Amino acid sequence: MARFDVAIVGAGVLGACVAYWVSSACRASACVLEAGGAPAMHASSRNTGVVHSPFYLDPASRGEMAASMVASRPMWERMARRSGAPWREVGVLEVAVEDAQRGALERHARWGPQNGMAEGDVELLDGRAVAALEPNVRAAAALRCRTEAATDFARLTRAVLAEAEAAGATVALGHDVTAVSHAGGARALTARGAARIEAGLVINCAGARSLQVARMLGHAAGHTALHFRGEYWRAAGEHAGMVGTSVYSVPRYPEYPFLDPHWIVRADGRAEIGPNAVPVAAPEAYSGTGGARAVASKLRDVASGGAARLLRDPAFLRMAVGEWRSSLSRSAMVSRIRAFVPGARARMFTQRGMAGIRTPIVTPAGKMAPETMVEVSEGACSVLNYNSPGATGAPAWAARLVRRLCEGGHLAPAGGAGRGEWSMAEALGQG
Ligand SMILES: Cc1cc2nc3c(=O)[nH]c(=O)nc-3n(C[C@H](O)[C@H](O)[C@H](O)COP(=O)(O)OP(=O)(O)OC[C@H]3O[C@@H](n4cnc5c(N)ncnc54)[C@H](O)[C@@H]3O)c2cc1C
Numbered sequence: 001m002a003r004f005d006v007a008i009v010g011a012g013v014l015g016a017c018v019a020y021w022v023s024s025a026c027r028a029s030a031c032v033l034e035a036g037g038a039p040a041m042h043a044s045s046r047n048t049g050v051v052h053s054p055f056y057l058d059p060a061s062r063g064e065m066a067a068s069m070v071a072s073r074p075m076w077e078r079m080a081r082r083s084g085a086p087w088r089e090v091g092v093l094e095v096a097v098e099d100a101q102r103g104a105l106e107r108h109a110r111w112g113p114q115n116g117m118a119e120g121d122v123e124l125l126d127g128r129a130v131a132a133l134e135p136n137v138r139a140a141a142a143l144r145c146r147t148e149a150a151t152d153f154a155r156l157t158r159a160v161l162a163e164a165e166a167a168g169a170t171v172a173l174g175h176d177v178t179a180v181s182h183a184g185g186a187r188a189l190t191a192r193g194a195a196r197i198e199a200g201l202v203i204n205c206a207g208a209r210s211l212q213v214a215r216m217l218g219h220a221a222g223h224t225a226l227h228f229r230g231e232y233w234r235a236a237g238e239h240a241g242m243v244g245t246s247v248y249s250v251p252r253y254p255e256y257p258f259l260d261p262h263w264i265v266r267a268d269g270r271a272e273i274g275p276n277a278v279p280v281a282a283p284e285a286y287s288g289t290g291g292a293r294a295v296a297s298k299l300r301d302v303a304s305g306g307a308a309r310l311l312r313d314p315a316f317l318r319m320a321v322g323e324w325r326s327s328l329s330r331s332a333m334v335s336r337i338r339a340f341v342p343g344a345r346a347r348m349f350t351q352r353g354m355a356g357i358r359t360p361i362v363t364p365a366g367k368m369a370p371e372t373m374v375e376v377s378e379g380a381c382s383v384l385n386y387n388s389p390g391a392t393g394a395p396a397w398a399a400r401l402v403r404r405l406c407e408g409g410h411l412a413p414a415g416g417a418g419r420g421e422w423s424m425a426e427a428l429g430q431g
Pocket of ligand 1: 035040043045178386389
């Protein structure tokens with residue numbers, strides 16, 4: 001049996017960043033337990049790959065993530081340069097497809113600077129200016145943001161994990177944590193196919209399975225996890241240059257935690273459209289529904305908790321049907337993009353991209369949790385609902401979490417500037 005001060009469950013981008021700070025800025029031995037055979041095989045590789053700017057986040061409710069994104073951007077850029085991960089300054093247009101959406105753009109133009117972006121980073125354009133910039137994009141108006149970049153978060157995650165290992169962390173792949181029990185003053189973790197591990201503090205960064213792990217830790221009673229698959233279609237080479245920047249439309253369902261499908265310019269220059277948000281039954285249902293048993297089990301889970309409300313909400317059911325339509329029919333998916341790229345045709349998108357799963361958490365009151373949730377108890381901390389733009393904000397968001405755990409006496413800070421490429425001061429905006 002091995003013994004560590006801290007066991008981090010999950011080697012996605014969040015677990016890797018938490019491991020970095022625990023091993024470089026705390027007096028603690030750390031171990032990362034990852035179920036898969038490699039790090040970042042789920043949301044941290046299966047995403048849009050955009051280093052987002054926080055103009056579209058309401059500073060009143062999402063200020064912590066917004067500040068984390070602003071602080072993390074230069075940290076990611078340096079890490080990309082150091083590790084050879086791609087980094088491409090793509091920029092983005094957020095487009096109003098009808099006049100009624102102009103108000104949202106004006107709001108976002110105010111939120112950018114309120115969230116710490118420089119004044120000149122966002123700019124409002126009228127329809128004519130949009131057409132001059134991107135002749136194949138049609139919009140009533142747009143918000144242009146130059147600071148969005150495209151990268152490969154899986155490569156960045158592996159680079160951060162290597163830094164954590166260099167600072168002393170142990171990474172244990174193939175360790176699927178199935179149970180956690182009390183063992184004296186510590187927690188004992190049982191991982192499928194591995195020896196028991198004891199830790200003084202367990203930090204749950206298990207992504208789409210974080211609610212399962214939270215239940216092992218006695219956290220998140222009464223909550224439900226939903227899973228939405230985001231699918232992409234890749235533009236054939238000759239059509240990739242049709243639009244040179246990434247383009248999002250103003251979200252039609254701001255109450256749900258995802259944007260409508262975008263035109264995406266990837267870090268390697270390929271163009272894709274997506275993601276949609278197709279409800280599925282299991283956290284790794286990258287095609288199909290997740291299987292009949294998973295569907296039955298998820299329906300029971302939903303019907304018995306606060307999320308049951310959603311099944312009676314006509315707006316949610318309409319959205320779910322529309323998303324499934326865009327999963328089954330390439331034309332239906334492309335028609336959503338044609339709202340702002342009218343020349344897009346289904347035949348231009350010849351190959352599916354790599355789908356990913358987002359897992360919003362529904363509270364016992366039946367509401368989608370608007371922000372990331374953190375629950376801390378003696379010897380255990382769970383992070384739930386860590387969704388987009390989570391990869392962008394991970395370095396600084398993880399630093400804030402580790403600081404909070406130090407302030408609560410769950411971890412001991414190392415003192416001094418810390419080791420490693422990133423410093424706590426810059427992550428916390430004090431550098
Ligand atoms: C379709 C899509 C598009 C997105 N686009 C963007 C974007 O453009 N920009 C952006 O900033 N964010 C984006 N996001 C969000 C971002 O990808 C996530 O917020 C982020 O990757 C979450 O990281 P994580 O470490 O919490 O989860 P994950 O990457 O899922 O990692 C969790 C890890 O925990 C492991 N695990 C689970 N259970 C156990 C267990 N019991 N024992 C051991 N290990 C376990 C899993 O195997 C996994 O490796 C997107 C997400 C999706 C799905």
